[in-house]
Amino acid sequence: MNSISNLTPTKKTTDDPQAVLEIWGKVPLKGEVKISGAKNSALVLMAGSILCPGKITLNNVPDLVDIKRMGQILTSLGVKLKRSADTLEIDAEDINPTEAPYDVVSQLRASFFVIGPLLTRLGTARVPLPGGCAIGARPVDLHVRGLQSMGANVSIEDGVVHANLVGSADRLQGANIYLDYPSVGATETILMAATLADGITTIGNAAQEPEIVDLANFCNAMGAKVSGAGTNTITIHGVPQLDSVDYNVIPDRIEAGTFLVAGAITKSEITLSSVIPEHLAPVIAKLKEIGCQVLVEEGEGKVFGGNIKAKKLRIIPGELRGTDLETLPYPGFPTDMQAQFTALLSISKGNSVISETVFENRLRHVAELQRMGTNIRVKGHHAIVQGVTSISGAPVMATDLRASAALVLAGLAAEGKTTVRGLHHLDRGYEDLENKLRGLGAKLERVIPGGND
């Protein structure tokens, strides 16, 4: 049997498709970890930078495969990018409405978010439909209908969405739009398109996620007139042009939530720095129900949009007990934390019912968690969990981004060695996860099986 001491990592890599993550569980964690900027905010802010013909500086941008892919899409449109540490300089003065490359768009949902900024600034946009994803069908009908309500002609030809202003119109027209569902992406597409439209746009039943508020703050910092972000009705008064800005991306509430679960699942007290606790309210409430204390402490004081200061969060785990949870649009419990909580509840005393209501196919991690000795049944969009007292390491396959995080968390709590495959999912959305966990004392290593570098 492998042990920590005889593990001989052969080649560490971040992008080799053969690489696996080996985790030795039951090692207590300790210390402090810094949370990176939010993937889902940075991605939409990068798309939103197209709205401005001047230079944009984004700080606190995480170093992720998804961010690199979004950079490739912007570059293909003529945008100039310069990255230094966590700062990204974006110059979208000279852009052309060429088609964003399919092979990148097909790997990244957020790539579709360039459609609103391109259309409203240039009057035309061609963006391939974002690729099918393992978590559900994810159509873009709400984005399309929103742009059509603002006077755009939108058609889908050979898998590419073509959007144009109609006739002699030189701007989109403000409109009253009511979303059938508070879609994050559709709210972002319409919000960005409306910043440069002629007149007033309202978005009813808008998504209220913190990333929407960050986008509105970013647009307002460029001179847009957006109000109501963070509520279910957003109003945008269109302006003719937006200006340069230097802006800090908010901390990643899903990365933060994942580390809180790491503390809970290993029964370890750890501290997270650079977080906005309010963004984690539904996650913290569930952790308390499960038996953990989560304390808010003063942080280093970095300031984000809306003049919010970063704080620290300390988790003090207790006896873990089961609870029910249902994923919902914000401020409900985030679907992006469901897989991690499935891992946590699988070793919490008693029964739990987890209901996934946002995406129709987001329980695929259950089959992998079962390999580790958990007792979970899937019925429709529910996972019915009977907590077990211990789980054991096993070879497992990541099926999507948050599923990969759930398997890493389960590996931290399991007896023996867990080997996680499919790390390209993990690398999409977690900056330096292995080193951050190692800094807290976890024993894990990325290796190529059988390699000999």
Ligand SMILES: CC(=O)N[C@H]1[C@@H](OP(=O)(O)OP(=O)(O)OC[C@H]2O[C@@H](n3ccc(=O)[nH]c3=O)[C@H](O)[C@@H]2O)O[C@H](CO)[C@@H](O)[C@@H]1O
């Ligand atoms: C890059 C990014 O920010 N991704 C996040 C964003 O994804 P994304 O913006 O894709 O998520 P949405 O809120 O749009 O999707 C929610 C639900 O609405 C449906 N829908 C969406 C749009 C549409 O036009 N038609 C439609 O039917 C989707 O299929 C899904 O069932 O919000 C999700 C929900 O919090 C998160 O899990 C993702 O991490």
Ligand SMILES: C=C(OP(=O)(O)O)C(=O)O
């Ligand atoms: C589902 C996610 O991302 P995306 O929308 O980019 O697929 C996620 O971040 O969990």
